[in-house]
Amino acid sequence: MADEAAFQFLHNEVIQYIYKSAESGETENGRHIAKLENMGFRVGQGLIERLTKDTARFKDELDIMKFVCKDFWTCVFKKQIDNLRTNHQYLSFSCGLVRGALSSLGVKSIVTAEVSIMPACKFQIMIQKM
Template sequence: MADEAPFQFLHNEVIQYIYKSADSGETENGRNISRLENMGFRVGQGLIERLTKDTARFKDELDIMKFICKDFWTCVFKKQIDNLRTNHQGIYVLQDNKFRLLGQLSAGKQYLEQAPKYLAFTCGLVRGALSNLGVKSIVTAEVSIMPACKFQVMIQKI
């Protein structure tokens, strides 16, 4: 019952806190987004470490992405990613049809501009998790119809 709720409520408070404690303005919004992204990055690093403690070695990149979509997502959001697509050239699209952290926003279009601040933490979360598995990436997110959400992961080849 309400298993993900403490995390969800705390996540909301963090957004409020970061936005309230900073000045307003365009640049500041960008900075707040990075703050949330950074926070997510470190949480992702910590979580994946704990989750993969007893996991067998991953076969390849796709294997890692599947772990993120299933085990990692379930740990954080109590559900799996609904759809994973890839172009087999380092781009992955993870679709969550009912993304929990958007659940409290109304579905109206007028709230779409609010969405980025509810996604930044999770982008960092995925990037941090992948980073700890040796995969460098850029993660962005996109909402078309709330609360559905797509995360695009671009693997950075070194």
């Protein structure tokens, strides 16, 4: 429980810091969103390496996606991926988190998210063939 609270506080503070330092203007805001996504990417890489260090190699991309959706997401957010509650500010970090995890597992991807009805969001993962 303490780990979850610490992560949530850190996550909120990082987002507030980046958005407070942003100046008005779309190009500046885009750079800050990219910074959030890159932070998420690096965190996703590190976490997936720790989670998979004692597991057997995955046989295909479907097994990788199952692991990311079930084990990885539950480890990070303590929730099932289909029941994520978030807002627009958290989506850049979360997209980077998933992209970083997939990258460490050898899957090159583009991860986007959309919010159609609050508080739910949908992630779209496009796997790029190398």
